[in-house]
Amino acid sequence: MPDYELLYFPARGRAESIRLLLALKGIPFKESAPTDWAAQKPTTPFGFMPLLTERDADGEFVFAESGAILRHLARCYDLYGSGLRQHAMCDALADHIAELRNKYIPIAYAATFKTPPEAIAQYFEQLPTALGYLARAHARSQDPQAGWFIGSSVTFADVAAFDYLDGLETQRPNVLDGFPALKEFVARFRALPNIAAFLAARSRP
Numbered sequence: 411m412p413d414y415e416l417l418y419f420p421a422r423g424r425a426e427s428i429r430l431l432l433a434l435k436g437i438p439f440k441e442s443a444p445t446d447w448a449a450q451k452p453t454t455p456f457g458f459m460p461l462l463t464e465r466d467a468d469g470e471f472v473f474a475e476s477g478a479i480l481r482h483l484a485r486c487y488d489l490y491g492s493g494l495r496q497h498a499m500c501d502a503l504a505d506h507i508a509e510l511r512n513k514y515i516p517i518a519y520a521a522t523f524k525t526p527p528e529a530i531a532q533y534f535e536q537l538p539t540a541l542g543y544l545a546r547a548h549a550r551s552q553d554p555q556a557g558w559f560i561g562s563s564v565t566f567a568d569v570a571a572f573d574y575l576d577g578l579e580t581q582r583p584n585v586l587d588g589f590p591a592l593k594e595f596v597a598r599f600r601a602l603p604n605i606a607a608f609l610a611a612r613s614r615p
């Protein structure tokens with residue numbers, strides 16, 4: 411197995427789903443945070459984190475973009491579903507979650523982004539519509555009995571969806587009350603032994 415090193419701020423942000431995926435598979439990884447980001451930034455592929463460094467017999471591979479990192483790890487560790495249609499379902503859900511996350515980051519880190527309270531209120535007013543679509547996506551799983559979004563086993567898209575919903579629940583504990591299937595999905599994912607251990611040890615905001 412390669413060695414992995416993840417560079418990101420000491421926050422959940424766009425790195426947490428990568429951490430969750432590695433934890434899910436029991437893959438050890440080193441966490442590092444930039445010591446002088448202004449100096450480091452121009453040395454990175456696109457000037458943004460997270461960055462994943464993978465080291466193995468083929469050498470060192472450093473790459474960026476949270477979605478690309480998740481997909482690479484999903485291909486390496488069998489978290490992309492089964493067959494081309496499930497691959498497409500994974501991509502569709504993960505891309506959609508990335509869109510939702512882009513809107514959510516200024517809400518989750520409101521102090522950093524100086525997000526006005528009206529914008530936060532508006533976000534949570536509009537949220538039930540987005541959660542309704544997610545609940546419908548969950549109901550379209552190719553194996554509804556299994557409880558995951560895509561099919562009979564967990565995929566990287568489930569990891570991304572969990573991370574988003576878990577973040578929402580951290581902000582507003584009752585946010586999923588009207589969406590029992592999403593609530594059950596979150597509980598099922600949280601109960602996976604490797605995830606339960608990861609969450610118990612987590613201290614990042």
Ligand SMILES: N[C@@H](CCC(=O)N[C@@H](CS)C(=O)NCC(=O)O)C(=O)O
Pocket residue numbers: 423424451457458459460474475476477
């Ligand atoms: N599309 C990129 C966005 C990356 C991004 O915006 N990263 C932020 C942290 S969440 C960053 O590196 N900020 C530091 C900066 O802009 O200099 C991804 O998903 O990885």
